[in-house]
Amino acid sequence: MTDLQPIIQAARQAAALCSAVQQKHIAPYQDGSNENVASKAGAEPVTIADYGAQAIICRALSQAFPEDGVIAEEGSEQFRALITAADQQEVADLIGGVLGETVTIDQVIGWLDHGLNRDSDRLWVIDPIDGTKGFIALRQYVVAIGVLDSHKRVVDGVMAAPGYLHGSAVFYTQDGAALVEAMNGGPARKLQASQRTDPSTLIALESFEKSHASQDLMGDLREAAGIGSAQIERIDSQEKYARVAAGDADLYLRLPRITSTRPHMIWDHAAGTALVEAAGGIVSDVDGSPLDFSHGRTLATNKGMIVANPRIHPRLIEAARQLELA
Numbered sequence: 527m528t529d530l531q532p533i534i535q536a537a538r539q540a541a542a543l544c545s546a547v548q549q550k551h552i553a554p555y556q557d558g559s560n561e562n563v564a565s566k567a568g569a570e571p572v573t574i575a576d577y578g579a580q581a582i583i584c585r586a587l588s589q590a591f592p593e594d595g596v597i598a599e600e601g602s603e604q605f606r607a608l609i610t611a612a613d614q615q616e617v618a619d620l621i622g623g624v625l626g627e628t629v630t631i632d633q634v635i636g637w638l639d640h641g642l643n644r645d646s647d648r649l650w651v652i653d654p655i656d657g658t659k660g661f662i663a664l665r666q667y668v669v670a671i672g673v674l675d676s677h678k679r680v681v682d683g684v685m686a687a688p689g690y691l692h693g694s695a696v697f698y699t700q701d702g703a704a705l706v707e708a709m710n711g712g713p714a715r716k717l718q719a720s721q722r723t724d725p726s727t728l729i730a731l732e733s734f735e736k737s738h739a740s741q742d743l744m745g746d747l748r749e750a751a752g753i754g755s756a757q758i759e760r761i762d763s764q765e766k767y768a769r770v771a772a773g774d775a776d777l778y779l780r781l782p783r784i785t786s787t788r789p790h791m792i793w794d795h796a797a798g799t800a801l802v803e804a805a806g807g808i809v810s811d812v813d814g815s816p817l818d819f820s821h822g823r824t825l826a827t828n829k830g831m832i833v834a835n836p837r838i839h840p841r842l843i844e845a846a847r848q849l850e851l852a
């Protein structure tokens with residue numbers, strides 16, 4: 527059993543750094559004039575907070591689990607290529623501020639690539655800011671860390687959700703259960719996926735960004751499953767998984783557009799899968815099989831995600847079969 531405490535602490539620190547960046551560099555520029563947002567290959571946004579958050583988490587891993595491998599969304603190559611020298615220094619200073627110690631750019635670069643290309647019996651999967659578009663637009667985002675075992679199955683997860691529905695919170699697994707605490711600490715509460723089936727009471731989640739999944743296809747699937755009257759909420763990031771785990775929503779669908787060639791990335795699903803499963807919910811591909819985290823950075827063999835409480839999930843899988851999505 528992995529003691530996640532040092533990583534839960536790092537997720538909180540990473541979220542604190544993200545909040546600081548948001549207040550200083552993002553919130554004042556909501557007119558779209560933000561020069562603090564760089565573009566990675568594929569035109570996805572990335573901010574200094576993405577690098578700062580990843581460096582904090584990898585630093586904690588290097589101390590608590592020095593031999594373990596890491597698969598993370600960001601890396602030092604792009605940090606050096608995309609981020610100006612002044613902003614690199616700001617990342618170091620921001621991390622130093624959160625940790626209460628002096629941090630150098632070289633340390634940041636070292637932490638960013640910690641555990642890269644190293645295989646180990648336990649593998650850490652990091653999305654330092656999941657929902658960067660939400661982070662920039664002051665909607666939802668999370669800091670997400672998943673743990674894979676030697677069979678590349680998801681066994682644990684940590685998720686800091688600064689904008690969670692009921693207030694800033696950190697979610698994590700422990701001894702097979704899913705727990706939530708307020709971001710600033712306090713008692714832990716056990717999570718339980720809902721058992722709701724009445725379509726008029728169901729809350730169905732999907733991406734805020736239209737380009738991330740096919741709203742038409744997901745609507746067709748809900749209709750075919752007899753839950754077309756569910757209330758739809760569109761939010762960014764793996765907060766969707768946390769809400770299903772917490773029973774704050776009943777299902778989350780992610781069905782790519784027919785024309786999409788973009789693979790699903792493992793860091794967008796690892797932590798969330800751990801939380802939902804530990805809370806008694808179900809996470810699967812469109813054919814009902816578990817997501818396959820054994821193909822490196824992508825979920826290369828998976829078509830989409832059907833995440834739901836245990837009573838609704840079978841209906842959605844049957845509907846996917848009827849629609850021949852599987």
Ligand code: AMP
Binds near residue numbers: 733735762788791794
């Ligand atoms: P969500 O807010 O649930 O849509 O998830 C955010 C994640 O969607 C990001 O971390 C990206 O990995 C992923 N993403 C970005 N662009 C696309 C796209 N065009 N299609 C599908 N997923 C995307």
Ligand code: MG
Binds near residue numbers: 655656657793794
């Ligand atoms: Mg992401």
